[in-house]
Amino acid sequence: xxxxxxxxxxxxxxxxxxxxxxxxxxxxxxxxxxxxxxxxxxxxxxxxxxxxxxxxxxxxxxxxxxxxxxxxxxxxxxxxxxxxxxxxxxxxxxxxxxxxxxxxxxxxxxxxxxxxxxxxxxxxxxxxxxxxxxxxxxxxxxxxxxxxxxxxxxxxxxxxxxxxxxxxxxxxxxxxxxxxxxxxxxxxxxxxxxxxxxxxxxxxxxxxxxxxxxxxxxxxxxxxxxxxxxxxxxxxxxxxxxxxxxxxxxxx
Numbered sequence: 001x002x003x004x005x006x007x008x009x010x011x012x013x014x015x016x017x018x019x020x021x022x023x024x025x026x027x028x029x030x031x032x033x034x035x036x037x038x039x040x041x042x043x044x045x046x047x048x049x050x051x052x053x054x055x056x057x058x059x060x061x062x063x064x065x066x067x068x069x070x071x072x073x074x075x076x077x078x079x080x081x082x083x084x085x086x087x088x089x090x091x092x093x094x095x096x097x098x099x100x101x102x103x104x105x106x107x108x109x110x111x112x113x114x115x116x117x118x119x120x121x122x123x124x125x126x127x128x129x130x131x132x133x134x135x136x137x138x139x140x141x142x143x144x145x146x147x148x149x150x151x152x153x154x155x156x157x158x159x160x161x162x163x164x165x166x167x168x169x170x171x172x173x174x175x176x177x178x179x180x181x182x183x184x185x186x187x188x189x190x191x192x193x194x195x196x197x198x199x200x201x202x203x204x205x206x207x208x209x210x211x212x213x214x215x216x217x218x219x220x221x222x223x224x225x226x227x228x229x230x231x232x233x234x235x236x237x238x239x240x241x242x243x244x245x246x247x248x249x250x251x252x
Contacts, residue, residue, distance in 0.1 A: 109189025
């Protein structure tokens with residue numbers, strides 16, 4: 001009887017190991033080919049994305065590069081099943097200057113576009129982007145100086161009809177007026193919605209133009225969100241710390 005019991009115990013242990021391995025393989029496939037979770041550590045995309053947002057990024061939206069694979073082994077170059085992002089998409093990409101770092105911004109310029117800022121107004125191919133003044137943004141400070149703040153908010157509408165909100169911390173900010181940026185072939189021009197507090201393609205020395213190969217995926221949905229300064233692991237604080245109204249909202 002003791003031998004039978006031991007055999008059953010070993011069989012149960014082996015089955016548990018197999019289940020764990022299968023679960024890990026399924027998770028690896030999902031993370032590589034379908035969705036990968038990311039969290040937002042900075043305010044460069046406020047008010048679209050807030051510090052403490054956790055979101056799913058779809059890997060399949062633009063095809064796959066070696067950055068789609070965990071640890072990013074250089075197994076191949078370019079993209080497989082590639083499909084270019086549309087103007088206005090919010091995307092995660094690997095920083096060209098340091099491809100171990102993930103950034104999230106909005107696609108503003110496509111290959112061949114001419115992008116320029118003039119006194120805070122965005123121009124694409126020499127035409128100003130439609131902009132409408134909205135009520136001020138009031139909340140967790142997007143400018144990084146106070147706990148809460150009141151900041152100018154605008155609605156921009158791109159030539160393809162995509163609309164979103166941008167924030168304007170200061171008039172005549174450092175990158176509110178720029179030279180013309182001409183986007184190279186197979187590259188994209190990225191900008192943060194928090195225009196005066198975003199290191200993006202306007203900063204050529206830090207980000208610059210983003211190669212298509214460096215794009216990881218498209219931001220799709222916020223699945224969890226916790227107030228800035230709070231910790232997700234502190235479950236006992238969730239009733240007041242979680243931003244319940246942001247859960248399962250689509251990123252636009």
